[in-house]
Amino acid sequence: MSLSVQKRAENVGTFRFIHVFLMETLARWVPNTPEMEVKVIFGRHIWDLAQQADALGHRTYELRAPLQFSLSPKDEYVKFLEDFRSTVTTQQRIHGFYDVILPRLASRYQAYLDSTDRLLDEPTARIIDRILGDFSRMRDESKELKNELPKLRLDDKEWPAQLANREAAEASIVAHRPVAAAAQA
């Protein structure tokens, strides 16, 4: 059995929440990251994340939820995102965002695609396909930057794996709501 319309809206609303959160995370980092080239790449990707959130927010409306509906994920996952946002060094920010957060989110999108009916839910699948393409480009840009600026190399090689493990600790991040609550949203 595939996902109900409500479950699809909740998934899409959760993804939208994450994209807005990540957009704000990069925005928060721009002034307090010293390296100019890093400010530039964050500035570029703020716009990518905003467009992705916007596309997801239009899709929620088609799924009988409000326009630009965001659903906060489970508390543990929100805590994880907040902790990640407080990352201080540029090296950890770059490696954490591009080598952990985006690939992990891509895996969650893949899991969604595997669980939904790709015909009935094709508009969502198309949006996700485009987002995954964006992620790939964003990661390529970060690789170029890391090659250009060797000082962005991460000394603590264990750190990305630790971050990935924390992210993966929550298999399901969607805080599903009772049907009545969803109807009132």
Add this chain to the structure above:
Amino acid sequence: MSGLRPEESKQVKGMTLRRDPLREECFQVVSSDAEMHEWPGMTEISKRERLHRHMNNETGAIEIAAQCLVDFPDGPWELRMQLARQCWDESRHVASLYRRLREIGGRKGEFPISNFEWSVTCSLDSLAARLALQNRTFEAGELDLLGQLPAKWREAGDEKTAEVLESILSDEITHVRFANQWLKRMVQEDRRVLLKIAMAVRFLSAVTAAVAPKEGELSPTGQVFTQVKDRIPQVNIEDRRHAEFSDSEIDEFLRQSGFQSIMPAGAQG
């Protein structure tokens, strides 16, 4: 003017402003334009300093738009989208200016930089006030400047830089326009927004007066400072219209630029 926490603020000539955003160690950060190393004419060092200064101003523009996304999470989504888009545009401006700077032999940190626009704009506690200063004042001023600069670079034989500046100009029109549109809408919804804007403009005037060089003072490169009124560039009427300034607003800018005597009688206040 603002509810800045002590750790977020700095004192400059008696004014409380937002503390500078972070910069790499290669940069020497100064508090006002008067401390910048401005060179006359279009000599090689002057060209590099112009690009270097512009590059840092565009970096500040990314930071200001980004900080608006952080400080006003409940702003209308459509406006936040435009601020996010502005982050991308300003990032491309920094990258293109930095590329050009390197092509003509310059480097990051070659000259002092000032984060004046950030320090003033991000001291303000409302989104309307920030749009009024950053987009509608500083960036609109850039429209005037960029209306003239490409010709100056072409005269100096630098077509590539002229093209960079023309591309930047077209993006900046969009940033000024969306600010004009949103401010109009915000004022229509709540007249008290006008008070916020008026206070922001007054704050800018006070800060500008506080940091302005004294008459006869020399710049770090030994130039005599010209008065602010003598530094106002020619008003870029066409692009201000593209950015949705009204004719009466454009008339007011012309008046401030010393064109009062040649304006039609009806346009003179």
